[in-house]
Amino acid sequence: MTSAGHNYERGRSLLQMMERIRAFEEQACLAAERDKLVLGAIHPSIGQEAVAAGIMHNLSKEDILLSTHRGHGHTLAKGASSLAMMRELLGREGGCCGGKGGSMHIADFSVGMLGANGVVGANITIAAGAAHAIRLLGDNRIVVDIFGDGAVNRGPFLEGINWAVVFKLPILFVCEDNQYSATTKTKTMTGGDGAAARAASLGMRSTVVDGNDVEAIADTMTDIAARLRDGGPPEFLHAKTYRRMGHTSFDPAAYRPEGEAVEEEKKNDPIERQRAILRAVGMTEDDIQLLHQNAQKEMIDILQKAAGTPFPASDTAFIDVQDIGSPAVEAY
């Protein structure tokens, strides 16, 4: 079922990925609040799924991704196993980081996901270095580095973006702008004309996109990825979206104007917007519901499996620190 100018299969696949991300995070929040199984903080990206789905649709597993503390969606969309991720959130054996990282340090190197980061903006220079290595190694991969709007006020934003420009690296920096820096409105703490303008001032081609329009993001990313693979200079994408929940799953976000989040959900939910686009080109309600139900079922199942998985063996606390002077041999 297609209509002129619209890639139906891609559109359906984008919706499917957003449904999976949403369902994963809803289950993760339940695991935290209802079940008390997620012990540390998690930072949900509910309402921001279009960025993960739209960008990752254009990457292969060989391409490289670095993300933030709010990185579940990016990681899932890059191809990581939902079960390994949920196990990680629960700190269990078989978690993608063996239960050592948790939500904020989720990573799956087997799909090119080199890590979420617990320090805002820190991934920017690391990602530039990954792209630097690709230049040194002389292959055709590209790097995508995603950070939030708060990161534009950290030093590594300047240093990392300048670095990529100077060395002409195959990297796309994405500012996933959910409008809040932890619990403060970013606009009130940021000078100038925004993230894209800052990147442009360093000589980087910068694009602004509606961060809740998954089709627009995927289209934009198709073009950017082609330019980067073609040897083009690094680029910047400012995706404007909205964080529907608090900073963490436990944050009621009482600092927001009343009704703001409800209004956003009503008018600008990326999943509803994509459903509307697909309905208009003939997607049936049954199929829409099928994608939703499948995602729900997958994530309910993996939460149950993760909850039934044991914690890692205690002696792994001393493994993978370092080879030379390892605490597994002698801690002091």
Added chain:
Amino acid sequence: MPKLSYREASLAAVQQSMRSDPAVWCVGEDLGRGGVFGQYKGLREEFGEARISDAPISEAAIMGAALGAAMMGTRPIVEMRFSDFALCATDELVNQIAKARFMFGGQSRAPMVIRKPMGLWRSSAAQHSQSLESWYAHIPGLVVACPGTPQDNYSMLKAAIACDDPVVYLEHKGIWDIEGDVDFSEEFEFGKARIRRAGSDVTIVSWSNTANIAVEAADTLTEKGVSAEVVDLRSLWPWDKTAVLTSVAKTGHLVVAHESVAVAGFGAEVIATVAEKAGHTLKGPVRRLGAPRSLVSYAPNLEDQLRVTSEMIVTAAQDTLEKAS
């Protein structure tokens, strides 16, 4: 066996490592012209711009980018110019590099050498003279190296480049010109001290340039009829407890000397370890020599107030011997 300066020894180590492993590359400010102390001289000509890479004055980006590149399978040598400037990249070193392997469950490694020339360098004042090796010894995930001689600056740097862990490599910038025989076939093993002087009356534990000063002190002590053993730790993590404990078991007297601030310095770790494991074998009080907890000045006479001298080490050794129980 060639006679090389401390600087030339490091240059030879980098050059040989780069010839044998194409994954090794260097990144830092002013490397193309040979580095701020000339320790990269000629490498740009041999290896080109990509592998001897100049960098903007962006310490955080140099350190962070090196981590990204290391996780991708290259082996960067990071140059920080002065160890003091590395403080601009503390998050990258402590929160990122040191944790990149563990935090991601062993999926990645961060094989890299972070060269941070440290120490007193005449009239360089408070922001170009520090020795902060004890900070790095405190950070799980890091290996810490403090070479004090041309031979060690060759063997230890080669070992650091070959190591799969991140190595904080602290050359002493006051001794770039000291010369010594360098045996290219000598291999270094982290955590193995070098007995710089064998002796039987008192153990002097040190590292970096202070180990050279301790050797001078040992020579003076010999003239005074005291046989001092100088243990140059060379690496602070891991460090050679066995060498120290073996020496102390023999002498019963311990002096620890380092250029960095005495308070919470690595000397405290050495002494605490001896106290825990061999306290009952000590025959006299331990003596710890380090800089007073003050700041390095510009004026030479003020700067000298913070130095640990050969005379101070001699006095400390005599003092513990005089107070033998």
